Amino acid sequence: MRQSREEKAKTHERIVRVASQRIREQGLDQPAVAEIMRAAGLTHGGFYKHFGSRDDLIAEATESALAASDRHVHELTDDAADPLAAFVDWYLSAQHRDEPAAGCAVAALGDDVRRGDERLRSAYRRQVERYLENVERFLGGGEDARQCAILALSALVGAVVLARAVDDEALADEISHAVGEGIGELR
Amino acid sequence: MRQSREEKAKTHERIVRVASQRIREQGLDQPAVAEIMRAAGLTHGGFYKHFGSRDDLIAEATESALAASDRHVHELTDDAADPLAAFVDWYLSAQHRDEPAAGCAVAALGDDVRRGDERLRSAYRRQVERYLENVERFLGGGEDARQCAILALSALVGAVVLARAVDDEALADEISHAVGEGIGELR
DNA sequence: ATTATCTATAGATCTATAGATAATGC
DNA sequence: ATTATCTATAGATCTATAGATAATGC
Numbered sequence A, B: 001m002r003q004s005r006e007e008k009a010k011t012h013e014r015i016v017r018v019a020s021q022r023i024r025e026q027g028l029d030q031p032a033v034a035e036i037m038r039a040a041g042l043t044h045g046g047f048y049k050h051f052g053s054r055d056d057l058i059a060e061a062t063e064s065a066l067a068a069s070d071r072h073v074h075e076l077t078d079d080a081a082d083p084l085a086a087f088v089d090w091y092l093s094a095q096h097r098d099e100p101a102a103g104c105a106v107a108a109l110g111d112d113v114r115r116g117d118e119r120l121r122s123a124y125r126r127q128v129e130r131y132l133e134n135v136e137r138f139l140g141g142g143e144d145a146r147q148c149a150i151l152a153l154s155a156l157v158g159a160v161v162l163a164r165a166v167d168d169e170a171l172a173d174e175i176s177h178a179v180g181e182g183i184g185e186l187r
Numbered sequence C, D: 001a002t003t004a005t006c007t008a009t010a011g012a013t014c015t016a017t018a019g020a021t022a023a024t025g026c
Helices: A005-026 A033-039 A044-049 A054-077 A083-091 A094-098 A105-114 A118-138 A145-165 A169-184 B005-026 B033-039 B044-049 B054-077 B083-091 B094-098 B105-114 B118-138 B145-165 B169-184
Strands: none
Touching: A005 A033, A005 A054, A005 A105, A033 A044, A033 A054, A054 A083, A054 A105, A054 A118, A083 A118, A083 A145, A083 A169, A094 A145, A094 A169, A105 A118, A105 A145, A105 B105, A105 B145, A118 A145, A118 B145, A118 B169, A145 A169, A145 B105, A145 B118, A145 B145, A145 B169, A169 B118, A169 B145, B005 B033, B005 B054, B005 B105, B033 B044, B033 B054, B054 B083, B054 B105, B054 B118, B083 B118, B083 B145, B083 B169, B094 B145, B094 B169, B105 B118, B105 B145, B118 B145, B145 B169
């Protein structure tokens, strides 16, 4: 059953990708090693030839999930006529709200990262800073652009956290809509 | 070692109070029954005379934590000259940021409640609605007061989630300050 | 007699490791 | 010969239960 080194590297990446989705959906503590390996098409025994510990995988998967957010922002906005609108519309969309596994790790993992170690919190901060740089640029870089960017990002993250947690889709829609309107009026 | 019924009711409340602090600090999954009981000054064996299951305690503790937020808002604002400022200043304070165990459960448990059952998500929604009613009232109840209240609450929750998760106190302070300024300009 | 709490433990689950298997690459 | 993955399991931890203990309240 042994595979080549190239195959092993692909396997490693597949485990990380599966884990980065699972942690956004279930949190950092919930997905078991065996479950992640099964989802990656493997048994749990080989896990420790890829990672020193479960914590190592979780850290790598968290970093991967956060980096994916940054790539996604650039894909959405690099060629957009209105990059701020493109970013905000995605962030507040029902699809993003309903698919945390494929969405922003800053919104999906905030509470978990707070309780995590330095590596997790540092990666989280770096993605927050990248978001702020992007939103500041979208806003045109005026005098209070950074303050506006912080307000906008906080409102976006809060809106997604609230919209996902409440058990009322009409309220979730109302929150997303109101925050979208509010951010539109910031510039 | 047996105690009276009145004592038992007090014990029950003490377990719930301890649990409501632990879950805000550590999340819904982390604190073990034995750990909560130890923190309440008991052994784990008696737990199931108080609660049908661990999930029952977590649900009761979540409801208790959310209700505590509502009481706290009223204590802060009922006699305040500027209720909105009193609420926002508390919410964005370094003390609130640094003591999640005693703070707002909407910010501390958003990601966890999303993954939780109907009872948790319903209690969460009710507290979100109570927050919105209060903030709407603080804003004077104008035409777009509800939309402003949603924007303000989202920004507050997002700011606390971000400020707690990043590993840079200067950035955390900057986030809190910027969101406070931004909300001040809403009215 | 009842019952609130305690000690002890069964059963389940999870991380991590040991040793076997089989394909790679010298 | 090396090593990527597999099967099997040790050791730790957690929920939930069983039975013992001792204070309450009829």
